[in-house]
Amino acid sequence: MKLIASLTSPYARKVRIVLQEKRIECALVVDAPMNADTRVREFNPLGKVPVLVLDDGSTLFDSRVIVDYLDHVSPVSRLIPGELRQAVAVKRWEALADGICDAGVLVFLERKRPVEQQSADWIARQLDKVDAGLLALSNDLGERPWCNGEAYSLADIAVGCSLLWLAFRLPEIDWRNRHANLAKLVDKLMLRPAFADTVPQV
């Protein structure tokens, strides 16, 4: 099994953390899909990472499909609860965390275009989604130790990857000071080897 991933993607980081937490052996193939020499399209027609290539050559994408698969193939450290309502709650956290990244990535890419082609309205629209998403994360977390209550889960991994990607690519968004409970959660997550070992690299 091999994982095709870039070292900066928050979605790929989520998968790498899940692999490590569940102690699943998997080769890492680094491929930056925006580079001219990328081979990602040979594995995913959408040209996006992460892609998981199974031993029989079949491919899995996107990150949500991959982490669901990984959590079911190994019983070690279950990250998605077995009970349906709990599982759906965790997947909702993941959707919100990934959605914040989706909006942030659009801002990051828009800002890479020539200044005269950038749309200030588009950037403001996406930043508004990021802000609303952060507020929802913070309100939903409240004073609980982990996103889904008492136990560490995929929800925390997704939220951590999203917030740490914002800190990396859009550092002017001051979520740490605005939402102290999110900062506390991320500080706790960074103590875990799986988070510490997957810090984005350029």
Ligand SMILES: N[C@@H](CCC(=O)N[C@@H](CS)C(=O)NCC(=O)O)C(=O)O
């Ligand atoms: N929903 C996808 C998003 C994946 C995604 O957008 N990956 C980015 C890297 S952060 C990518 O590969 N972009 C290349 C492109 O859009 O061409 C997932 O969760 O895997």
